[in-house]
Amino acid sequence: MENQRNMILAIVLSALVLFGWQFLGDRFFPPAKPPVTKIEGGQEKVLPQPGADPAADAPKAIRARATVLRETPRVAIDTPKLAGSINLKGARIDDLVLKAYRETVAKNAPPIRLLSPLGSPEAYYAGFGWTGDGVDAPGPNTVWTANGGKLTPETPVTLSWTNTRGQRFETVIAVDRDYMFTITQKLVNGGAGAVAARPYGLISKDGVSKDPSSWTLHTGPIGVFNDAANYDLSFKKLDEAGQPGIRFASTGGWLGFGDKYWLTALVPDSKASVDAGFLSTAPQVYQAVESGRALVIAPGKAASVSQRFFAGAKEVALLDRYENEQGVPLFSRAIDWGWFRVLEKPIFWVLDQVFKLVGNFGVAIIILTFLVRGLMFPIAQKQFRSMAGMRRVQPKMKELQERLKDDKPRLQQELLKLYQEEKVNPLAGCLPILVQIPVFYALYKVLMVTIEMRHQPFVLWIRDLSAPDPLHILNLFGLLDFTPPAFLGIGVLALLLGVSMWLQFKLNPQPMDDAQKQVFALMPWIMMFIMAPFAAGLLIYWVTSNFLTIAQQAWLYRQHPVEPVPAAATTIVAKKK
Structure with missing residues (x-):
């Protein structure tokens, strides 16, 4: 009888461990991503990875991505790690794939697509511009003029547009050999009166991250404000906050959206005072926005500001280099190392x-x-x-x-x-x-x-x-x-x-x-x-x-x-x- 009781007790305790883990494990120790291959009939088959492509085509597509891309004039992007294009309508970076990474382990798998234009399924793009008084700023339907047909690390591209009041807007876009764009915006006041304008940058994303956020892995809205990384943000909180959004006043820093492996981030000047934050503009449509201080530009004068935009893979050495050599504060924290960072790195x-x-x-x-x-x-x-x-x-x-x-x-x-x-x-x-x-x-x-x-x-x-x-x-x-x-x-x-x-x-x-x-x-x-x-x-x-x-x-x-x-x-x- 004693042995039977001990056996029953052991089985009960073991069952509590086994089944209790199923409830607690996903929260505190989420398992690995789904398998990338499957063995059937003794043969190995590569499985699709839906989470690999945050802007993949879907049945709910408004229009096919290729169709949307053909509808607007574009400047090609070609670097060792990136390919895509800049949309001259609205001056948006909205077409980007990562050459070094594939959706699956199959040799012929397509590269990871990070950004997609508005009008295609799960649109994901970055835009830059001006707001203010006494200035007719270009809008999302403005068609800019480019001075070149391809953006490469060796050949920056300048986009320009002039309104009817003589105010000229120039946006110089440069890119390095990795994933960092430098955006320099210039406003030349050729009008009769002074203007007050504020530069801004935004990232717009349709839909939540395919990689679920958990206790051990943060995905979704993320940023560094006043030299502190913020992992408390979430898509759910943005839904609850609505249009006002969640705002931060910061000196420098960065903000954007992170998946397990991919990141988009706006990086203002590290010494500039910025108003930054996140908001939900429509159901399951989210934006990260930052704007600098207002600049007063007298007639015949010009003002320019620079910021950076990261769109790519969260490679450890690369994030460390941007942080240590190029002054992006705490950029390595884009990877959620957690409590054991001192041991993990x-x-x-x-x-x-x-x-x-x-x-x-x-x-x-x-x-x-x-x-x-x-x-x-x-x-x-x-x-x-x-x-x-x-x-x-x-x-x-x-x-x-x-x-x-x-x-x-x-x-x-x-x-x-x-x-x-x-x-x-x-x-x-x-x-x-x-x-x-x-x-x-x-x-x-x-x-x-x-x-x-x-x-x-x-x-x-x-x-x-x-x-x-x-x-x-x-x-x-x-x-x-x-x-x-x-x-x-x-x-x-x-x-x-x-x-x-x-x-x-x-x-x-x-x-x-x-x-x-x-x-x-x-x-x-x-x-x-x-x-x-x-x-x-x-x-x-x-x-x-x-x-x-x-x-x-x-x-x-x-x-x-x-x-x-x-x-x-x-x-x-x-x-x-």
Whole structure:
């Protein structure tokens, strides 16, 4: 009866862990993105990635994007990393694809589209202009004149327009070899009276981010105001605020919209006072807007202001360079590193450096595991010596448990006395686990938020280390014609994780309590289910760490063999039975 009760208790506790994780995990530890490939009939197929294209065509399209692009005069954009065009109607940057990134892992997959023109589905664009008194500013339907047919890093483009009052507007657009545009706006007052005008920049986005925002990953409206990053903004808050929006008075800074891997951001002069904010102009239509101070321009005079516009991938080294070398405040915070940033960035740096040497991020993760285990070797040695000591005294602990099973307080006292006499600590085995938790979480965040890990292959069927293992056991590795739900999608890596944890527990000293024994027996297989939806790279780290731990334990146990049970203790145990 006692054994049955313990078994039922163990099953209940295990079920609480397994099913409770389903409710809490998505909030605090959202799993990886959907798999990028699928195994069917023993063949690998590339899956579409709808979240990869924030401006993809959809059935609800107003008009096809290609049609909209043909309707207006344009200046081509061509850089090593960008392609697209500037719309001369409204002087908008509204057509942009990222050459270096593909929607899927297929070789012929189209590049990521970041911006799309108004009138096409999920429009996403940037515009710049002037507002003020005594000035007839160009509007969204104004057709500008360009002095060139293509914008490149070597050839800026100047857009110009003059109103009927003699006020001339010029917008010089330059772009670097990465993702940063420089927008210089000039107003020449050729009229009879002074004008007061304020320059502005805006980003307009239809629809929320395809990447959901969570406790560990912020997506949506984001900005840095007065040298502080703001992750509290959300599309929901903009919907609630309506037209007035959420405003910030700031010196410099930046603001825009971020997805997991992509970012658009307005970057005013770092020393300028700006009025910035976000608003919802229509259902599911959002804008980031910033405007500078009003400039009074006398007749015959001119004024100009410059700002920058970022539209591209959140590459770690590139954001750091814009921050440290070009003065964009806290631009690296466009990546939501979270609380463990001080640990995550060094881990990423190590991975990136090792990757540059070996050319494979999966191998880099395995090497990182060896480095982490090497750094923790002294701590692990103390742990295993303590565990060897616990194995040595287990017969004595068992004898005490049998002799004092009806006197729990006395049993605890005797156990503590035994630990002191034998110089063992039952909690010593927890220290390496506690030390590894920040490392494990940091690697989890690195795999989740850094674009450098996106679509990075390992070997064989693992085509993306930031996505789950696509090779499932329950459909016989794709031979059966069905795809298990995520909860049951046990991949090869998850199975290796369960097996390696089971081997570890077998080498560890066994708990004295029968219920604990049952929980520990079930825990490897519970963790197998919990970890199956996570990134393959994370499981590679854990499995490698487990097998290194097993090897280290086995070696140390040979150095500290378990002593035979004393005859007296064996006799006492036999009598009690």
